[in-house]
Amino acid sequence: MPTWWGRKSCKNNNNNNNSRGISTDRDIKSCGVVVVVDPPLTPTRAATPRCSREFANGASSSSAFSGFDSDSTEKRGHPLPRPLLSPVSIHQDHVSGSTSGSTSVSSVSSSGSAEDQSQLVVSRGHCDVKLNERVSPKLVTARPTSPLHQRLAGVVSLESSSTGRNDDGRSSSSECHPLPRPPTSPTSPSAVHGSRIGGGYETPSPSGFSKWKKGKFLGSGTFGQVYQGFNSEKGKMCAIKEVKVISDDQTSKECLKQLNQEINLLSQLCHPNIVQYYGSELSEETLSVYLEYMSGGSIHKLLKEYGSFTEPVIQNYTRQILAGLAYLHGRNTVHRDIKGANILVDPNGEIKLADFGMAKHVTAFSTMLSFKGSPYWMAPEVVMSQNGYTHAVDVWSLGCTILEMATSKPPWSQFEGVAAIFKIGNSKDTPEIPEHLSNDAKNFIRLCLQRNPSVRPTASQLLDHPFLRVHTTRVANISMPKDAAPRSFDGSFSLPTRESYPGRLSHDNYQRQPLSRAIKSPRENVRAITSLPVSPCSSPLRQLGPAYKSCFLSPPHPSYAFPGLDSGYNLAEFASSPFRMKKDTMIEPSSFRGQTPNTPLRSRLV
Numbered sequence: 001m002p003t004w005w006g007r008k009s010c011k012n013n014n015n016n017n018n019s020r021g022i023s024t025d026r027d028i029k030s031c032g033v034v035v036v037v038d039p040p041l042t043p044t045r046a047a048t049p050r051c052s053r054e055f056a057n058g059a060s061s062s063s064a065f066s067g068f069d070s071d072s073t074e075k076r077g078h079p080l081p082r083p084l085l086s087p088v089s090i091h092q093d094h095v096s097g098s099t100s101g102s103t104s105v106s107s108v109s110s111s112g113s114a115e116d117q118s119q120l121v122v123s124r125g126h127c128d129v130k131l132n133e134r135v136s137p138k139l140v141t142a143r144p145t146s147p148l149h150q151r152l153a154g155v156v157s158l159e160s161s162s163t164g165r166n167d168d169g170r171s172s173s174s175e176c177h178p179l180p181r182p183p184t185s186p187t188s189p190s191a192v193h194g195s196r197i198g199g200g201y202e203t204p205s206p207s208g209f210s211k212w213k214k215g216k217f218l219g220s221g222t223f224g225q226v227y228q229g230f231n232s233e234k235g236k237m238c239a240i241k242e243v244k245v246i247s248d249d250q251t252s253k254e255c256l257k258q259l260n261q262e263i264n265l266l267s268q269l270c271h272p273n274i275v276q277y278y279g280s281e282l283s284e285e286t287l288s289v290y291l292e293y294m295s296g297g298s299i300h301k302l303l304k305e306y307g308s309f310t311e312p313v314i315q316n317y318t319r320q321i322l323a324g325l326a327y328l329h330g331r332n333t334v335h336r337d338i339k340g341a342n343i344l345v346d347p348n349g350e351i352k353l354a355d356f357g358m359a360k361h362v363t364a365f366s367t368m369l370s371f372k373g374s375p376y377w378m379a380p381e382v383v384m385s386q387n388g389y390t391h392a393v394d395v396w397s398l399g400c401t402i403l404e405m406a407t408s409k410p411p412w413s414q415f416e417g418v419a420a421i422f423k424i425g426n427s428k429d430t431p432e433i434p435e436h437l438s439n440d441a442k443n444f445i446r447l448c449l450q451r452n453p454s455v456r457p458t459a460s461q462l463l464d465h466p467f468l469r470v471h472t473t474r475v476a477n478i479s480m481p482k483d484a485a486p487r488s489f490d491g492s493f494s495l496p497t498r499e500s501y502p503g504r505l506s507h508d509n510y511q512r513q514p515l516s517r518a519i520k521s522p523r524e525n526v527r528a529i530t531s532l533p534v535s536p537c538s539s540p541l542r543q544l545g546p547a548y549k550s551c552f553l554s555p556p557h558p559s560y561a562f563p564g565l566d567s568g569y570n571l572a573e574f575a576s577s578p579f580r581m582k583k584d585t586m587i588e589p590s591s592f593r594g595q596t597p598n599t600p601l602r603s604r605l606v
């Protein structure tokens, strides 16, 4: 069994043995990066009764997105409507790699400074707080409007640097004044519960009673344990992600920071293909995050249990992953750790992106130089830490995840950690693509795995790819959520027309198809998608593809043909397309506009 399968065994495990074979700093430095091997976790103390408080999201701060990069958002303003406010903001580029999972790697930035700072900056609304002392519990209750849980702040013990400055150059302040509370969104789960949004901290029960009941253990991640959970007030299931709070343990601090980052980010997001955040609580010794429960577990787990997926399943999952990514990227956020283990599946085959501990907001002034994620899924530019990187890293990782779904293994899994990193970063090779996949699938994967990130298509563009465009709506009785359909820039649904892709109308593999009917409206497009027949082979685009030979052919559905649009993609044409992703456009303020889906917030209450 390849060593990469053994990754779980080294997470939060005292027998932390770095199963990926990433052995020494020296080895990795030789290929341009520094790998920090996990130290074993400090054994956790026995749990004490909960004295739970949900994080207040309510402290108002105009820099609600400051957790991504508060500096730039404050200076430039955020063109999107202000999202729900975040309790804790963390300058993530300075996340330590030192205690992350065995596959987490910290690189040397272009400036030559390793990003393994153990001292972190927490930004609290308007003021960045230098938190290097444990704050007394009395102080916590005296400042109920603060968005940051004071006790957590004390435990995480954060400070920016010895200079007292954040890495963005702004002074840290040890003062933080109470902020007015913002109006709450009626659609927000937290608002309804009155626990997190705008309500300040929930009054802790003297008995330590929590409405969230912890159930069976689901698994360990790099940053904590996950349990099944139950909301005793609402009677709904949830997943509980838990990290022990141990004030003097560096690993615990790192885990807390990652979890806070996840809270911060997830609380801003609402999309059918992104796991929903319900709330969080800090007990005496534990930070718990309550998330939408996905009973199917991860794609990684399904692959392990049932083997590789068939192409229609890959198609369906990929489409949903991309819908989530397009939404995320539309909010200028990069996931940075897309892989089977971080993509959850529900019993109906609905897919949700999870594990936002690595995610990062991209701003006009920052490109990312940190080296985070899982090596086998990492884009070359991440491995090489060259010139920063952008949303394209997720597209590369998606390509790797498709290969993972098709073969049960990530690309280059035959290589040990350092060799794999070298292969990704220093070779010209691209991962092997299985022969059994259709031409559409192969073409799609090749587009994702282009070494030059600037020619990789964006997630939104990939949603229009024939591999996904022609699809079944039901795979094993799976209904495709309408939000997983191609989403146009303004959040409405649309299918591509000749006008939208002027440069992509030919491909050797496909014949020009006759036009049948024009799609009249985005709504109609959605209906056209969701009412398609089940057979994946009915596509007119597949008539010359290998899938035809091995599948039962059903007649083409009229709505598969689009006016003036050929079926295929031409890699060269795509690369020269004006629609291809350019780094500059990723950070243009104008690109921020209109990408927030205009679907109403879903109320997912536990």
Ligand SMILES: Nc1ncnc2c1ncn2[C@@H]1O[C@H](COP(=O)(O)OP(=O)(O)OP(=O)(O)O)[C@@H](O)[C@H]1O
Pocket: 011, 101, 218, 219, 220, 221, 222, 223, 224, 225, 226, 239, 241, 275, 291, 292, 293, 294, 295, 297, 298, 301, 337, 341, 342, 344, 354, 355
């Ligand atoms: N919302 C959820 N619903 C159901 N299971 C979940 C949920 N979130 C996580 N899990 C499961 O819990 C386990 C640990 O998840 P976690 O996200 O902590 O780590 P991971 O993604 O496996 O690894 P890493 O953190 O290193 O990326 C996984 O098996 C995952 O499938």
